[in-house]
Amino acid sequence: MDKIKVIEIKKSVFADNEEDAQALRKELKERGVYLLNLMSSPGSGKTTTLIRTINILKEKLRIAVMEADIDSDVDAVKIKEATGVESIQLHTGGMCHLDAEMTRQGLDNVGIGNADLVILENVGNLVCPAEFDTGAVCNAMILSVPEGHDKPLKYPLMFSVCDLVVINKTDVLPYFDFDMDKCREYILMRNPRAEIYPVCAKTGEGIEAFARALLQRVTEWKTNN
């Protein structure tokens, strides 16, 4: 098993997260590092989706990953073993989200000098992470089919702040009462700009389209930089 760097994240001492987030975003822009904040419920398939996506993009972009978790380093190990890209584990010590200062603590340890794209896998939680701007250029989230198509009704803020929404585990659509049309409608109700990508991370179906969209975003952002 690869040795993984584990960072114990400290609680922010700064009061103004908005200000921290803006400062971090500005700094990342200057350094040409695109930060993607990936959120979801526990068990929606963030890590598997990331592995597939990174393996498509890693020849085109220099990628690093920060895996936030309350405990354990299983995800960072998995990412590193399956993709070879730099991957560190951020321990939040029980905290339910990351804010900009905590994200910066991660970035200080992931070696962003060599990265075009840094992906932050946030704590599995549809509530709190949506409330804190991490300084990311783009927020993305994964909703998995077993969770149900009504989630944008119940977790409005999460769906409002995400421009990329992946709908994972489409292979089990036949076994769940999941209405894809309704789901799209509810997501777009929360954020009319949201791009929606149905995928099956287990088989890889649909991941190509998501990876392409992400590559385009990073490329355009770097070009306009």
Place this chain on the structure above:
Amino acid sequence: MDKIKVIEIKKSVFADNEEDAQALRKELKERGVYLLNLMSSPGSGKTTTLIRTINILKEKLRIAVMEADIDSDVDAVKIKEATGVESIQLHTGGMCHLDAEMTRQGLDNVGIGNADLVILENVGNLVCPAEFDTGAVCNAMILSVPEGHDKPLKYPLMFSVCDLVVINKTDVLPYFDFDMDKCREYILMRNPRAEIYPVCAKTGEGIEAFARALLQRVTEWKTNN
């Protein structure tokens, strides 16, 4: 559609949640009201499991339900329509958990004078609700098969504080890499006293055993009261 009472929960002004929780628990004991705090991820099937369970127990116990949600009242409506028991909706206004004072605000509105068992369906979240004692006699949680058997490793506190763990959506076991033995092992590692009930809330399989265990807990508690 039944008219549902919707309570806008206010943030607690009291600092000491432990103290509030103990006071609430003592008061409920005096009044003979068993409070069950039910937690889970979004979309694990809390409401469907509750409906099945209530329909088994409602002839034996007087039951009331408090459905906590950030927004919407779909769950409270569903419970009332499918079981006939009193059901109110608690709006948390974006908050990610309920504490004892917020729970009390709900109890003041649900008419506990007529209830043997009040079930609080907490906000869908594996992190924050575990940190706040609601004053409940018993904490229960639902883990669904699609979320994966590793969740007790990733959300240790949630599994430490729950004495009843329901494993839902067993009907889709063939389509997921879910190891039931490992899951039991991880749950018991967090809480050796935990009772584990695999169920399929959709078909009703296994619910009888869970309902019986809950009935026994309530009956014993009331007898020893």
